[in-house]
Amino acid sequence: MKTIKNLLFLLAFSLVAFNCSSDDDNTTDDGGGDENENIVKTGILTANETWTSDNIYELDGKVVVNEGVTLTIEPGTIIKGGQGLESLASALVVDQGGKIIANGTASAPIIMTSVLDNIEVGQAAGTNLDQNDTGLWGGLIILGRAPISVSGNVGTAQIEGIAANEPYGQYGGDIADDNSGSYKYISVRHGGITIGSDNEINGITMGGVGTGTVMENLEVVANADDGFEWFGGTVNGKNFITWAHGDDGLDADQAWSGTMDNALVIQTSESGSALELDGPEGTSTNGYTMTNITLIGDAANEHFTDCRDGLIANLNNVLAYGFGENTTLRFKDEDSVTELAADALTFSDWEIVLPAGVALADIVEGAEGNDAKFTDNVTTIESASTATVGANTSVFGWTYTASQSAF
Secondary structure (H helix, E strand, C coil), X not given: CHHHHHHHHHHHHHHHHHHHHCCCCCCCCCCCCCCCXXXXXXXXXXXXXXXXXXXXEEXXXXXXXXXXXXXXXXXXXXXXXXXXXXXXCCEEEECCCCEEEEECCCCCCEEEEECCCCCCCCCCCCCCCCXXXXXXCCCEEEECCCCCCCHHHCCCEECCCCCCCCCCCEECCCCCCCCCEEEEEEEEECCCCEEECCEECCXXXXXXXXXXXXXXXXXXXXXXXXXEEEECCCCCEEEEEEECCCCCCEEEECCCCCEEEEEEEECCCCCCCCEEEECCCCCCCCCEEEEEEEEECCCCCCEEEEEECCCCEEEEEEEEECCCCXXXXXXXXXXXHHHHHCCCEEXXXXXXXXXXXXXXXXXXECCCCCCHHHHCCEEECCCHHHCCCCCCHHHXXXXXXXXXXXX
C-alpha cells in the first residue's frame, strides 16, 4: 500500500509541475531561459524579473511592469515589439509604482525595436529596416505619480496610447520625487502605432514621471508619432536624440516642470515641429527648462518650434539650421503671447542659420508685437559649423543615428 501511495503522490506532483512549467505566457518567472532564445512576454509582470543580453525578448501585446515590481534589463539586451494594430499594439509599459532598471552602456546599449527587425543577439543593428520604417510596434511608456496639470485640475489621467478600458494607464499624483527606475543608453526604433485620433504611442512616453527617475542617453529612431513626449511630471532628462520621427521631436504638455539638458532633434520631410511645447491645461503655473538643444530641420517643415496653450518655459542655448524659407517659430494662441510678454516664456542665446533671402523677423509667427522677445535673443550665423551654442553631439556617438551619418 505504501508503494502505491508513493506512486500516486509522484504522479500527482508531476502533473502539477507540468501544468506550472508549460505555461508559455507566465510572466512571473525571472525572465531567464536557454541562451540565444526568443522569449515571448505578454501581460502583466507580477514578480521581479531580469532580462538578459543572451536572449531576445518579444513583446506580445502590452507587457506591463506592475506596481511594486522591478524589471531589470541587462546592457546589450534586444527587445522586439510584436505586430498589432490600434489597441492590440505591443508596448513595454511601466505602471505607476513599477520600475525598470535598464542601464545600458555606450558599447552595449539596450535596443527596443520591431519583431520585423532582423537584428540578432550581440548586434547593434539589423540590415532590413531603416529610418523610413515607422509604426511597426508601439514604444516605451513610463507612468509615474508626479504632478500633472490637466483640465479640471484632476490629479490623474489616462495616458494616450493605452485604451481607456485597460486596468493600467493612469498617471499623475502628488509625489514630485517619484521613482520609476533608471533608463540609460536605450535605443527605441521603428515604433509609434496609432490607437485613434490624437491618441498615439510615442517613442518614449513619460506620464507624470518624477525626479527620482533617471533618464539619460536615450535615442528614438523612426517613430511614427513623436520622438519623446512628457505629460506633466518633474523628471529631468539628459542627452536625448531623435531622428526621422513622423510628428514632433520633443513634445511637452501638462506643465511638465523638469529640465532637458543636451538634446539633438533631426527632422525629415515627414516630421512635424522639432519642438512642440504646450503649457498647463489646468491652473498650474509650472514651467520647464530646455538647454543646449540642436534642431536640424528639413525645408518641408512648417514650424521649428511651436509654442501653444499658454506655454511657460525657458529655452536656452539653442541652435537651429536646415529649415526652409516658410518654416516659423509660431506662437499659436493668445495665452502663449501673454506668457511671452510677461517673461514667463523666455528665449536666450539662440543661433539660427536662415535660408537665403529670409530675415529674422520673417520667421516669427503670431507674436502680436512681441517679436523682439525672441529676435533680440537670437544671433544669425552663416553656417552651423561656426555655432557656439546647441547640443554637444559628441555624446551621441553610440547611437544608430550616428552610425547612419545622420548628423
